[in-house]
Amino acid sequence: MMNNLKNTIKLFVVALVYALSFTTNAQQLGNDTNYFQLSPRVGYDFPSYNNNTPEMDYKGGLDLGLSLDYYWNTFGLGFDFDYIKNQPESTFQTDNLYDVGGTQITTTNLSEDGITRIFYGIGPNAQFRSNTGRFKTEINTRFGIASIKGGRTLLENANPGNEILNFHAGYKDSGVFTFKGQVRFTYMLYNNFGINAGAYYMRHFGAKELVDPMLGVSAAYYDTVAFTGPTGEPGVVLEQGGINLREEACDCDISSVGVFAGITYKFNKKEKEEVCEVCGEDHMPRCCTICGCGVTVTARDKYTSETLPFADVVLTDLNGNIVQSGTTNSYGVVVFNDVAEADYIVKGKLYDVSLEETSIQKTEFIACKKDGNSIQKVIEYGDLNFILKGNVVECNTSEGIQGVDIKLRDKIIPGQKNTLSDNSGAFIFHLKQASTYGLNGNKDGYFSNEVEVATNDYNRNQSLFIDLEMCVNPCGQAIKLDNIIFNLDKWDILAAARPDLDYVVKLMQDNPTISVEMSSHTDSRGSNPYNQTLSQKRAESTINYLMTKGISRDRLIARGAGETELLNRCADGVTCEENEHTINRRTEFKVICPQ
Template sequence: MKAFMKTVVLLVVFACTWGSVAQTHPDHNYWQLSPRVGYDFPTYDNDTPFIDYQGGIELGLSVDYYWRWFGIGLDLDYIKNSPESTFPIDNLIDISGTTLTDFSLREEGITRLFYGIGPNFQYVSPSNKFKAELNLRGGLASIKGGLTELRENTVINDRLNFHAGYDEGSVLTGKAQLRFTYFFNQTFGIHAGAYYMRHFGVQESLDGGVAARYYDATISEQGSSLTGDIYTRAEACEHDISSVGVYAGVTIKLKSKHDNKCCTTCEKYSLAVTARDKFSRQVLPDTDVALRDTAGNIVQTGTTNTFGIVVFNDIAKDDYVIDGQLYEVGLTTNNAGASEFKEGQTLQKEILYEDENFILQGKAVICNTATGLPGVDVIIKNLTAAEQKSTITDENGTYILHIGQRGSYELRGKKDKYFSQTVTINPAEYDRSTTLFVKLEICLEEAECGKAITLNNILYDLDKYDIRPDARPELNRLAQFMKDNPGIRVEVSSHTDSRASDSYNQTLSQNRANAAVDYVVSQGVSRSKITGKGYGESRLLNECADGVSCSETKHQINRRTEMKVICN
């Protein structure tokens, strides 16, 4: 164990020292060191019904060399498991009826040390930050320990449950491993993964000429009792041991020195790439750009600045392919030839965004503020094609969606206990030849218990309470809010101004509230979840009471429909 830890520490220190002087763009022909720590879950198929094998720590190191998508690697794994006797000793009675109480238990941990070598296969993302690997290993393992002995010391004075464990020095072993890595820079990253390991034909040890021995026992609610049957295996059998494990660790990537593209004596050049929209000619900030060699290997990556430009410095005079991606949409590929580079000059290249859709750059905010709201499920529905898609706002409340040039769209937000604005978007109002980005903000208001929220545009004809077509979108918004929050109950209230008699206004407002409730119920909301209340002129918002002369605008403030979440 100590020797293993010393080996890992020395290799990591060596890797850090080499990494500080290595080339900064190690995308092929490179070494990779991956120390890790994890947890192992074993399965021992050794015909011992009263022994379980518990999981334990796994410490490992992978040393890999990659050419491109293929490589070869060496794995070193130290695994510590432990046996556990499960023989039922509580209220245990032997065949004579005597209760057994004097037991002694001995359990030795099992150490497995695996050395394996085999092929690697990898997929690297275009940004060179994410990598997925499949590692296959074959090799030998040392398996030591695992003796388990439960004795009854007074009445029977014998082993009730026993396995002699293992003492194997070279067991044929196979391992398959998946590993996922995120790189912070060209050298260092973190990884997580899982593995399956199998040891073939592991031979048990013998102790006093016995490999395994146990008494048979029956278990009842009152306790357990020995049946008198004793199973003894004097032959040391061979069987397989398998385990699965999960782990995490760090990854250090090291460029092969002989593969450096440039050196202190060779010429170095610069390449500036501008990302631009083909139709509007707008420059495109935040575009991910990758510079590849002719074999497809990434040489450098970068992101365009506010002017849509990224500069690659200190590159060799060579042939390159330039790729770009903006919000998961690829840009057209461009090429930079070796003959185009001139000493002392920065080569200028352009890549184009040719997607004809608009990019909807929006923000979800708390109503009447500029505060962004994170974690909002922003849903956009194509009203023409009856399709919808969604995305989640980031920590600043911003979101990105793509919309076509034709059709009509409805946009809303969804977040627990928030009442969302619904916005209709008509792409025909925008010109794709002059703009790529459509800016749109939606607001959500927290529906606090007992807090009244005004429903806009709920208008009625004079002395009428029928739901007009122009009121339906707002009531649809209320119905959607209730469907998104099925655990709440809502009161819809209707209010009038002070003109006409109190009794008339009370009856009219109640009829209007009932009509609003009926409409929401017709949209699929349970009637038990919504109630209507008419308040007439009893809750005026201004001074326009009976006998007070007010303008029509002030009277309109009092004529309103509201909703509030009913407190439990």
């Protein structure tokens, strides 16, 4: 491997010296120095694999690449990335093939998995530029590593037994030492944009083959000899005992050459204008004493380093007078322009909690005016509580509800807070660590279930914010209870119905001002009077259950609807399937809010 590497390097050193013999003039003719260029490309790769299987060939394939180069003048340093796809090809003869017994093998099974090679490399560059600077020839050398995966190939006799004829386990190797040499010709169409084309040679040293865990070999293939078939046609026959098994993986080289074309973008340096670096006015070389400096303030959380949007920030003088104020953007940053040279205090608040303040010294303005950079400051949120960022919407919609009275109840240490949602439905609460809270929303014409938030489920060192969406239901809306089912001609409450009824109990406990109408419905089978009476008894049963849970009777209404409110076409005299009748047999509850 080392001899191959030495010979390859010698070849490119000779080419490099030959090209650099022209660069003396290039250095005088060209005036491009100290610049980056980016060159994406697409090409075609022609591989040569040295491995354990002589009955195998490899087809060319796609090469996608990217070069990033930095040139001081004629010399430079570059980085290359290549993504290459190749396809293995079994060359084992299958036409007029006979097994060791002289029986013709007429059908074979062949699978060939593609190979992916990914290369990263870095190395020196040299370039020769024409008199105009538009055309240049570049020689790039790269040393790096590659990953090589895929290439499993299996050819089998499809007759009974599935005899292996030709096999290679493929590759799964990473960190393969690789050399690449490349010649690229570039023509600049504009000052910073051009097209390129070229060729490369790449060699992977000691790419290790896989050993198949089932077969215990890296490669296997049959030897064949010439054979004349029964009708005189020439063919080949498998040699008796001629299967070759390669049990040890080969650390063999892989090489390839390729051609490519692409584009080149050159990052030209901007000419420095003779203007003031602080305020941009043309009064150089006099120092900018008439303008102020920019101050950039970033608000972030002390424990998580999260940036904090919508934080209020002020600059005050040493007497506490506000000089400038602003609100941080979505990246947690606010910029104050033209701040006069003085001593300042930087203060901030996030949702009425003060941030840890910092100061700006008058001496910091000297560096600002000299370098033209703004003064950078950070203020931190040091409160250990969480911030609950809530949003209240109408249930089953995304529409935010304004003016909902949100009640926050601490379930560990008794206490309650209230706030109103804004015009988009948003609201804020500060939550202590290691506590559990219940949230409930109230608004005329709406009711809600209690939502529980346990701050034990969150880590203050990982997140400051807890996001929550809660919903409120409009009053008077019928809500179906899916599990309240009665036996035929019965109205006793079954065990399966209790969770749904307990849900109604909890809802009424959380909303002590509401009343509930429980309505029972039947299908159309049976007489109207019978269905009316049965549904009323069932509604009364649900009411009685709620009363056993402590709900006052004057907050409950029992309504038997019978078959008067069918949800589909299944009225008297209409033939329907059982599942259609089931839709009409239901129990619903409707919340009645106080006027």
